[in-house]
Amino acid sequence: MSPSRNDPTAASPRAGAVVTVILASLSMLGPFTIDTVFPAFARIGEQFGADSTAMQQVTSLYMLAFAVMSVFHGPLSDALGRKPVMIAGLVGYVLASIGCALAPNLAVLLVMRTLQGTFAGAATIVSRVVVRDMFAGPQAHKMMSRIMMIFSIAPAIAPVAGGLLLQVGEWPIIFWATAIYGALAMVAVIVLLPETHPAAARSPLRVGAVLRSIGRVGRHPAMIRLALVTAFAMGGQFLYIAAAPIIVVDLFGLGEQDFWVLFVPIITGMLIGAWLSGRLADKVSRTRLVDAALLLAVGAGVLNVVLMLIHPHLPLAMVAPALLSCAIAVAFPVIQLEILDTFPDHRGAAASLGTLASLGFNALLAGVIAPLVTASLLTVALTAASFVLIGTVLWTMHRRAGRRT
Template structure:
């Protein structure tokens, strides 16, 4: 079929009539703004990491309690992620993203002024409720603007820039602590959100025309979510993405314990873990851009999943034999390469299943992953924080689950 596009789901799809044309803005500028929207999540999680000891001392709470600073954010992010996408299907992409960013600024100010640990956690919950508007809806914007190999390249380029955030954020947090108290970190993330909101308003086009919007009422929102959620094809892809990404994310969520307790490094040494990991993800994303349109997306995911499992095995062997730097970060770096290839493809695959409800698909694609990552940060990481080998074994088990679900998807009719 002329002009058709082979998707990772294995179906032939023709770009929909009436789609908005790509913006006249330079591709690099669109990439920068879309990546900046996506980076809000990692900045919110990782910038505070170097301040964990100081925050714990101020509020007199232990390491396990401090893990909740991450897990409650992820939990609220995950719960609210259900609604951001459907709202953008009804109201348009830009109003939801900009409104979410403004709400995030207010939530950050609550964290800044928190008199007790409980109020700090409430502020983190509020940050999670609003942050998803930027990160989730921006994925739908990419698919609104581009299709096929072009969409794969843009998603991978955004991931390349986005991937830098977990490496940069702890360094930024550490530098902020050199000149001010830990509360200044929330001044920084609030200012970042304001800047991104301005860029979104000035640079991004509205990619969902009024004629393509869904009615804004509860039945439409719930109906769209149910249409997505009841699809077995979608569920297999979503869970495969969730577990595969979790094999990598366990090192991000557990970074304060891994870097300080297990590797015996200082509060400003998070770069020793994050820089190699992010380099791996950037390398994988770069490979995805180079192979877009040249290799069948399904075969590319096949190869990346095999690589992910091999990386997890290497990680277990290295942590069992030489659990010290630099060997301790080789496995997570290799995992990053696999994730950099797989993540853009599976995200696009899920969006392509529901071209008229991309916002709802983006929300549901994030929902399972975010809730699981919240449980991972708050429950699983404390269970496996006794040694690097325990973390590596947990990572390997998650990679196996992700690979098995992808295999099931490939073989299903």
């Protein structure tokens, strides 16, 4: 596959590597913002007089705002270009991070976290569209997989980094660190990242045009099916991430420096899965690859339930979640490309709406479902397996609908 006419990496492999690292760093912003603060939950709760359920809202409100605003970031990038939207989002993210660091009480912290989520999606979501602007076919699949491999490191190092920062200072230091991260990402976008959506290809910047674009994409049956597949399949894995403070501290009985016990196996599975997805990009068709990945995910979910019935303790407690993460990482780049390729003239809107369902569901997981299903490791395993099974059924329905069409 030859590079597209907008591919600024065609002249230099080194330039391509730089763009890959920048896009991966932008993709890491979301999970890094979620997971870095986990080790500080106990300290924040103690200072502000908040219990574990109230502290879950620190994650839930961030993700809810991320989900709601994700509807608009992509369509705005279709009209304004990719770089202006990412830069504006990063400016807002840095300011919101500083607001979190200076929060005098839980109410202000929750408002600032909501603003963090409002702006963070601009960089995270639009960076996926940039990949498809620049590459096509198996090359786009390989690039998305490479980015996911780098992105996968974020949930593993973020809580570890948060724990290390707590050894240096109190919990606000974590938000100062995320502000610095956002500022560095903004400089990289301004200086090093090319604009991949030329003015001639942009849609009109009118409220009516943006809303029509969102409506056209959002009503499409294929979009609805693929968005729900992503939400439920990813939900089986994300449940462990959203409930990490409860699982690590309450169910595993560990401390604020021990989040690696949960995240390292999950992220190792994601790295392996993303690597496999890229390796198989030009050897196996997209649909067959997702078929096999989701079948493996269902098997991992069932194995998880069985192991938690037999021996609900470490290290067995993390065997099946690692396998589940591997399977989801194989499927995720493919499903994202399926969504973008369904709407080649409205990729920004497709990226936004394709993300909305999973983000909204993840916010529900963090704020409502996680506290309800974390009574034991078995209830967590049963819930995760149910989500993956629903996602697989939805994918099967999508495949059958595609054949009929």
